[in-house]
Amino acid sequence: MTTLNGHIPEGPVAELWDKHRFNLKLVNPANRRKHKVIIVGSGLAGASAAATLGEQGYEVECICFHDSPRRAHSIAAQGGINAAKNYQNDGDSVYRLFYDTVKGGDFRAREANVYRLAQVSVSIIDQCVAQGVPFAREYGGLLANRSFGGAQVSRTFYARGQTGQQLLLGAYQALSRQIEAKSVTMRNRLEMMDVIVVDGKARGIVARDLVTGKLSTHLADAVVLATGGYGNVYYLSTNAIGSNVTAAWRAHRRGALFANPCFTQIHPTCIPQAGETQSKLTLMSESLRNDGRIWVPKNAADVTKDPSSIPESERDYYLERRYPTFGNLAPRDIASRAAKVVCDEGRGVGPEVNGQRRGVYLDFADAIGRLGKAVIEERYGNLFEMYERITGENPYSVPMRIYPASHYTMGGLWVDYNLMTTVEGLFGTGEANFSDHGANRLGASALMQGLADGYFVLPYTLSNYLASHKPAPVSQDAPEVKATVKDVEALIGKLTQAPDPKHHPDYYHRKLGQIIWDKCGMSRNEAGLKEALREIPQLRDDFWKHVKVSGEAEGVNQTLEKAARVADFFELGELMCLDALDRDESCGSHFREEHQTEDGEAKRNDADYAYVAAWEYTGDTSTPTLHKEPLEFQEVIPSVRSYK
Amino acid sequence: MSQENMKLTLHVWRQSGPQADGFFETHKVSDISPHMSFLEMLDVLNEQLVESGKDAVAFEHDCREGICGSCGMVVNGMAHGPQNLTTTCQLHMRQYKDGDEIWIEPWRASAFPVLKDLVVERAAFDRIIQAGGYVSVRTGSAPDANEIAIPKRYADSAMDAAACIGCGACVAACPNASASLFTAAKVAHLGLLPQGQPERLSRVAQMVMQHDLEGFGSCTNHGECEAACPKGISINFIAQMNRDYLKSQLLSASSLTRKTAEKHA
Ligand SMILES: Cc1cc2nc3c(=O)[nH]c(=O)nc-3n(C[C@H](O)[C@H](O)[C@H](O)COP(=O)(O)OP(=O)(O)OC[C@H]3O[C@@H](n4cnc5c(N)ncnc54)[C@H](O)[C@@H]3O)c2cc1C
Ligand code: FES
Numbered sequence: 001m002t003t004l005n006g007h008i009p010e011g012p013v014a015e016l017w018d019k020h021r022f023n024l025k026l027v028n029p030a031n032r033r034k035h036k037v038i039i040v041g042s043g044l045a046g047a048s049a050a051a052t053l054g055e056q057g058y059e060v061e062c063i064c065f066h067d068s069p070r071r072a073h074s075i076a077a078q079g080g081i082n083a084a085k086n087y088q089n090d091g092d093s094v095y096r097l098f099y100d101t102v103k104g105g106d107f108r109a110r111e112a113n114v115y116r117l118a119q120v121s122v123s124i125i126d127q128c129v130a131q132g133v134p135f136a137r138e139y140g141g142l143l144a145n146r147s148f149g150g151a152q153v154s155r156t157f158y159a160r161g162q163t164g165q166q167l168l169l170g171a172y173q174a175l176s177r178q179i180e181a182k183s184v185t186m187r188n189r190l191e192m193m194d195v196i197v198v199d200g201k202a203r204g205i206v207a208r209d210l211v212t213g214k215l216s217t218h219l220a221d222a223v224v225l226a227t228g229g230y231g232n233v234y235y236l237s238t239n240a241i242g243s244n245v246t247a248a249w250r251a252h253r254r255g256a257l258f259a260n261p262c263f264t265q266i267h268p269t270c271i272p273q274a275g276e277t278q279s280k281l282t283l284m285s286e287s288l289r290n291d292g293r294i295w296v297p298k299n300a301a302d303v304t305k306d307p308s309s310i311p312e313s314e315r316d317y318y319l320e321r322r323y324p325t326f327g328n329l330a331p332r333d334i335a336s337r338a339a340k341v342v343c344d345e346g347r348g349v350g351p352e353v354n355g356q357r358r359g360v361y362l363d364f365a366d367a368i369g370r371l372g373k374a375v376i377e378e379r380y381g382n383l384f385e386m387y388e389r390i391t392g393e394n395p396y397s398v399p400m401r402i403y404p405a406s407h408y409t410m411g412g413l414w415v416d417y418n419l420m421t422t423v424e425g426l427f428g429t430g431e432a433n434f435s436d437h438g439a440n441r442l443g444a445s446a447l448m449q450g451l452a453d454g455y456f457v458l459p460y461t462l463s464n465y466l467a468s469h470k471p472a473p474v475s476q477d478a479p480e481v482k483a484t485v486k487d488v489e490a491l492i493g494k495l496t497q498a499p500d501p502k503h504h505p506d507y508y509h510r511k512l513g514q515i516i517w518d519k520c521g522m523s524r525n526e527a528g529l530k531e532a533l534r535e536i537p538q539l540r541d542d543f544w545k546h547v548k549v550s551g552e553a554e555g556v557n558q559t560l561e562k563a564a565r566v567a568d569f570f571e572l573g574e575l576m577c578l579d580a581l582d583r584d585e586s587c588g589s590h591f592r593e594e595h596q597t598e599d600g601e602a603k604r605n606d607a608d609y610a611y612v613a614a615w616e617y618t619g620d621t622s623t624p625t626l627h628k629e630p631l632e633f634q635e636v637i638p639s640v641r642s643y644k
Numbered sequence: 645m646s647q648e649n650m651k652l653t654l655h656v657w658r659q660s661g662p663q664a665d666g667f668f669e670t671h672k673v674s675d676i677s678p679h680m681s682f683l684e685m686l687d688v689l690n691e692q693l694v695e696s697g698k699d700a701v702a703f704e705h706d707c708r709e710g711i712c713g714s715c716g717m718v719v720n721g722m723a724h725g726p727q728n729l730t731t732t733c734q735l736h737m738r739q740y741k742d743g744d745e746i747w748i749e750p751w752r753a754s755a756f757p758v759l760k761d762l763v764v765e766r767a768a769f770d771r772i773i774q775a776g777g778y779v780s781v782r783t784g785s786a787p788d789a790n791e792i793a794i795p796k797r798y799a800d801s802a803m804d805a806a807a808c809i810g811c812g813a814c815v816a817a818c819p820n821a822s823a824s825l826f827t828a829a830k831v832a833h834l835g836l837l838p839q840g841q842p843e844r845l846s847r848v849a850q851m852v853m854q855h856d857l858e859g860f861g862s863c864t865n866h867g868e869c870e871a872a873c874p875k876g877i878s879i880n881f882i883a884q885m886n887r888d889y890l891k892s893q894l895l896s897a898s899s900l901t902r903k904t905a906e907k908h909a
Binding site: 048051052055066067068069070071073075076085087123125126127128129130131132134135136137138139140141142143159160162165166169172173174176177179180186188211240241242274275277278279280282283386389390391392455456459502503504506507548549550551552555556557558559 | 677705766807834
């Protein structure tokens with residue numbers, strides 16, 4: 001084990017970024033065209049970076065597996081984006097956003113990164129408005145805000161329930177402008193399969209064309225992975241079906257450390273699973289908790305009864321009971337765990353799936369009685385419609401059913417203050433890196449981070465890298481390039497020619513997801529994690545023997561794409577459990593049952609665990625090496641998070 | 645509307661590549677729950693196909709919640725199937741009953757070549773945006789976001805137009821395979837905002853030109869696009885686009901059409 005250096009500049013936190021920016025080297029505009037940068041990913045993090053670097057004059061190649069950059073998973077974000085504009089004059093400031101984010105992350109994020117994020121948040125809104133992002137406005141024509149969980153101020157900017165869509169279209173349009181200007185070459189339907197590392201530096205990627213099946217090599221002076229999060233390791237999640245860990249994982253196998261993999265966010269308000277063939281879970285905006293009351297029957301015997309027939313005295317409004325101050329608005333991690341507790345007690349409602357009812361009521365009857373149906377319809381009409389479309393039930397008359405689902409991953413590629421991984425010249429941005437959210441992310445902060453990284457941080461730090469490293473030319477025939485292509489060919493061969501092919505990759509993904517959900521999901525314990533660490537390698541062996549990929553590798557083959565992604569989830573899943581086992585404390589999203597107070601609240605251990613856990617691949621996925629980056633807090637002194 | 649599990653007969657379009665001939669292939673699926681989404685029903689079919697050694701039906705999808713615009717197929721002759729304001733991924737099997745036959749085809753338009761089975765190439769949409777569907781603003785050069793007040797009315801209409809998910813259902817539904825609704829939605833979104841004014845006329849000229857170059861047909865006011873649009877984008881935006889386009893042609897100062905002229909050359 002070694003101690004990692006995050007390359008955080010010295011000095012007061014509020015001055016760091018300005019000073020650092022001044023110290024960073026610049027590339028002369030005339031020389032920029034000589035530098036080529038590959039950006040993998042066209043979500044908020046990738047599209048914003050590609051557009052900005054292209055505009056600055058670098059030769060940029062942007063790659064995504066979608067048919068168009070506009071389809072990246074960022075498009076699905078609903079609620080909003082935070083920024084410390086203080087347009088509401090309600091006491092917000094850069095410092096307060098910084099403070100809320102460090103505390104919300106349960107003191108497992110770097111102060112310096114979080115401060116920078118809060119600082120640049122204000123420029124993001126300016127940039128997006130200038131691009132024509134149609135944020136919601138007040139009658140006076142100025143920008144409107146809403147409040148979001150974990151904050152006492154109203155700092156969230158939004159575009160109806162489609163904020164991610166509008167921000168992504170803004171970035172996509174900026175990117176399109178650079179594509180037209182020929183400063184960015186866009187390559188759709190291309191999946192990165194590996195990173196090419198030459199002399200310890202990232203010099204390109206190997207990719208598979210998803211239409212022809214052909215492998216190609218792409219060489220550059222630096223590579224950026226803006227490839228999103230790995231929430232689909234659980235199989236069911238609110239992420240898009242295609243979201244995966246492959247790019248980050250292949251980089252990990254080539255030397256990039258992977259940080260805090262066990263920090264995964266489980267969102268409390270999603271539509272519960274309806275059956276065993278379900279492919280994804282749909283998020284219902286958290287805002288519903290402002291007016292809906294959450295309950296389950298007091299008695300397990302009542303769970304199949306018509307909810308309207310259950311009298312008040314027989315209902316358990318468990319969040320209001322356990323958290324009288326925050327009630328139904330308790331933070332995400334706390335609300336999620338509380339739902340799991342009542343369902344595990346056999347008091348869950350809705351259909352039985354795999355032998356358990358996983359659902360709790362979110363009931364609007366009181367709010368409709370108090371405010372009238374019209375008000376509720378105005379506030380949540382579109383969400384109610386979406387709910388009805390999916391479940392066939394009308395939430396105005398029958399209480400909604402909700403259950404937590406995998407939603408976001410705080411863990412990811414370890415990056416330093418410059419967003420560079422431990423492989424020189426390989427950068428990680430957006431949800432793919434681990435940088436800013438510690439052990440729990442606050443609502444509306446992921447969009448902010450993706451755009452902060454892409455528009456305002458990476459363009460500086462990447463330029464500095466290019467200005468200070470003169471990479472020797474690499475040819476397509478270099479041994480490292482050829483060897484990487486060979487490795488990818490071997491992998492595809494292994495996936496398409498299992499010794500005894502039997503099962504579709506989804507068969508394995510579902511099983512893997514179930515193990516990780518049960519044992520490394522909302523709550524974890526030593527015995528369960530150890531069991532998972534026995535089960536995962538066994539299932540993985542079975543996968544390599546029996547995975548069945550039909551069709552040709554030379555052409556469109558979505559089964560093959562899926563199989564390759566599942567293979568990487570297997571390895572990541574194991575690392576998540578190892579990380580969760582190592583972190584013998586409860587913090588944020590990571591709840592170790594051994595570490596709780598008498599009334600079931602998380603107990604953090606700052607003396608032993610105030611560090612970032614960054615794992616090194618050793619060739620054997622069961623025995624990675626742990627490196628620690630100690631976390632120091634100068635501004636926000638760690639305290640107990642209480643929402644009682 | 646069904647509540648029991650169903651047996652269905654599917655006639656699915658199979659085509660191995662852009663140049664190949666396509667055909668309908670018939671499959672039976674059983675035990676389809678009314679709570680499944682349409683795409684989950686296809687997942688069941690694909691799992692069956694793969695496990696029996698056959699090639700899975702290729703179709704596009706990602707978010708499965710009606711926002712990314714990836715999915716899209718013609719179901720029993722209707723783009724995205726029978727339910728109003730609903731993408732294929734949000735269509736649920738409770739719309740069908742036991743014993744139903746379902747015909748599933750790709751979007752049909754010469755500007756959207758079939759890559760495989762139900763997957764078509766929609767890159768033409770990207771090129772229409774590249775032709776001018778943006779505001780030319782450099783990163784970091786923006787004024788304070790509240791410097792320009794925008795009447796809520798305009799901001800709301802801009803958002804109505806910007807809600808387009810770029811799925812291509814408008815093209816698939818149009819008898820002329822026109823992409824006017826898609827193009828008009830972007831022209832209107834930016835044209836309704838003060839930020840979009842400086843380039844308003846050159847934008848519409850370039851985008852319309854690109855639309856035509858891609859081989860999309862012209863709009864003859866059938867209105868099928870609006871009916872098929874899962875986001876309810878209004879056909880009125882096409883009228884707005886036509887007005888702007890006319891203006892741009894009347895004012896066709898050389899500066900305005902420089903790019904257009906280059907494209908023709
Ligand atoms: C339903 C939902 C709602 C949300 N709502 C909010 C919200 O209201 N506010 C908020 O702040 N956050 C929200 N989030 C979180 C937020 O949307 C994401 O964290 C964020 O958008 C991630 O952006 P990204 O650019 O890092 O990655 P993504 O948008 O996931 O983009 C990844 C890109 O990488 C490409 N890619 C990946 N792997 C490869 C590969 N191997 N080869 C080639 N290309 C590859 C993909 O094609 C894609 O272009 C929400 C998330 C979900 C699931
Ligand atoms: S899969 Fe995204 S809109 Fe249907």
